[in-house]
Amino acid sequence: MGSNALTIIVYVVLGTIAGSILCVIPALHIYNVAGIAVVLWMGTKSLIPYYSLAPFFMSLVVSFAFLNTIPRTFLNTADESAGASMLPSTDMVTRGRGKDAALMTGMGTLAGAFMLLVLYPFFWFIWPYLARVTGPHLHWLLGLIIVHYIMSEWPKGAGRGDTIWKKFKDAWRNVFAGLLTFTLAGTFGIIFLSKPILPAANSFQNIMPVFIGFFAIPSIIQSLLSNYNPPKQYNSKYINADWGDFSYGLLPGFIGGMLAAYLPAVTAGIGAMLAGHTTNHRNLERTEFRPPKEEGTIIDLHTPEMYYRQERLFMIAGGTIKILYYVGAFLLLFVLTELTPYGTGRGGLTFILKPVFIAEPGDFFVMASTIVLSASLSFILLTYVASLMTKILTKLNLKFIYFLALVMVFTIIYIIGGGLMGIGVSLITACIGMIPVFYGCRRSHAMAVLLVPITLNMAGYGDSIIHLLRLA
């Protein structure tokens, strides 16, 4: 037992280091790495002992939840959960506060890791009842989320223009772009999930090209086109948040994270939006134009302090949501109770490991310990890497890095994502994923690729749609 425990610790450390190194590569998602790792493990099972398999993969995901903050914040590459923390962090990087943004998100993630431990009684004594009660109602719950999500894409434009049409277009562009993205992604999802066209041999990764196309490729293209040129970054020893900010940020973090961890196809980005709408009732004071402070100067745009606090809370909650989404969803696989004898695990890692791994009673504490160890190591690594980035960011050839990232994601798709057919699929989803980028709507609309078909199938309409599309 003692030597087994030591072996597990070694693999947790290895997983954390491997995950940390790989996750700083822009646009590389840990599930792509996990997919390759599973294939390697199946080839040589002596590589990782079976009892260390889940801790190793858990530590990969934990380190990803921390270290992917680096490319997201400094290199401007978003994934499907970027809505949880992306926009304010980009803004902060342009003000030289990238390290501040990364560490605030990282501390939110660390708080989320400890929250997963504190939530032990909730997971074991309340969660199984919630899962059992809500299970038969998921289809209409997801339907409500879809409706709320689409409706909350309100007109963002200022309505400027010299004709009515131009004013209308300017004001409503993002709304129609959101609807179009949602419709196209939903249609794509129905076709793709009804009759997958990728080769059977690596089907466990057949959704990978779809997500790379939706999120990674448009991010890289956006960065290449936008001439992204971040300014010099400050390397401060302080984080611009206090304990009060963390106590405020944990509630939306918990709500958004648990929604994303439990509800199928609801990602961290959607969870963050829902949590924000649920809890964000404090910022009633608006920005306003005030007379110039000095005569002869321009008008003063007054931004209340509360705005900056919202920014901080957004970052902290985003970090918490990330770990609850990526790690919590996998941890729920180990909550084996009489009401949930097979756990309620969801998410990419649960899906990837399902064919080779089975959760057993008693594993929960091993996984909880893994999270604590890996999260602590990952946060330490995050502080060093964030400091390093403040020094080297302006010296990096970002265009070259983006180009390499593009080559890398296509190579991964070619190897384990269905070859040329997989690349073709990723190009289609990349086109859909570029609509939010170029028309300024939410990128999470692309998650309709799973939300729509899952909801339709749960509601019992999936077969009729398949017949309609003649794919039966």
Next chain:
Amino acid sequence: MSQNLKDNKAEDGGNCPICGYFVGLASICPRCGARVEKRLAIKVARKIAIFGSILGIVLLWYAALLKEPEKINIGDISATMNNALVEIEGRVTSININEEKNSLKLSVSDGTGDGVTINAINKLNKFKEALGENIPSVKDTVRVVGALNVSQSWGSSMFLSLPSRFKLVERYEIKDRNIGDISVSDEGDLFRIDATIKEYEQFTTKSGYLLNRFLLADDTGEIEMVLFSSDFESLPKETRYALTKEGSRFSMLAEVSTYRGDPQVAINNPSDPESIKVLSSAGGKMPADMSMELKKIKASKLTSGNIGESFKVTAEVEESGLGAGGVYLSLSGTNIEIMITYDQQEQIRNFDKLNDGGLITAPMKLVSSDYGPELRIIDVNRTVVK
């Protein structure tokens, strides 16, 4: 060219073409960092995004329309094929029709692997309507297209939602056969036989499983039949009773297997009432409660000296917990636990009452396990929870 760019910018009212933020005369948007002056390139990217995605979806639909699912051998299924849409062809080895849950469950084997479970959950009526007479039976050859679900817990299974993705290739013809004509070369085949019980005994394997052994005979010969307790329990009460009486006659669907070089048979799909019919019972009228034949005992009175014996046990449950293969009930007054499989758990009424303690009464057998003596239910239908 530069004049065109200027005109374009003026036309847009000085807003960022990507995020819509007012940029004035700036060439780079202060909010999103996009270049404002290179609007022509952005317009092209926008057009590619919209037209590319619409065209792409049409192409995807067309590719899906033309796509023929890969035909695979069950033995070739691997973990990396999880979620693959594939076609398999094989023989139905078991079938479970659940009218109450409107579900159809088949096991299919093509001889290359362990077999695949095909699940049509909440689709039974739809399949009956679409397939009519072609609803499959055991040993029929079928062709199925579905999404594979490879799991360490459940092995390989396939979700089947559309009747059009199911085809009955060949109906298996069940022939009558005399017992004396059955040989090892018939292994795997299914016959209808008329047989008389010549001998019956119940014994426990080294691993603690309760087996029922029968010697069947007709005018042409004799053959052995072995039933696990779970199969035996799934038979109707009257059939069970008659099977234990020498001289009872039956008509049954028997599947041939071999044991140490000799042929033996087993009842195919015992839960199906058509699988075995009593022609005459040698035991006369069946007692009202067969379990009355078992001695009643409280679990706290059992000792390791009772291993291998069966009783009608009453036990007070202290707590329940999950373990390998099922639910374990800790009992008051004894260290002996009751092991209940998940299948049994589903069949026991009011099982949830045992979560907070409760009283369970059932025909049980005390067996030896790796963790000491353990009680196992031998007739789930006569299990009562209070």
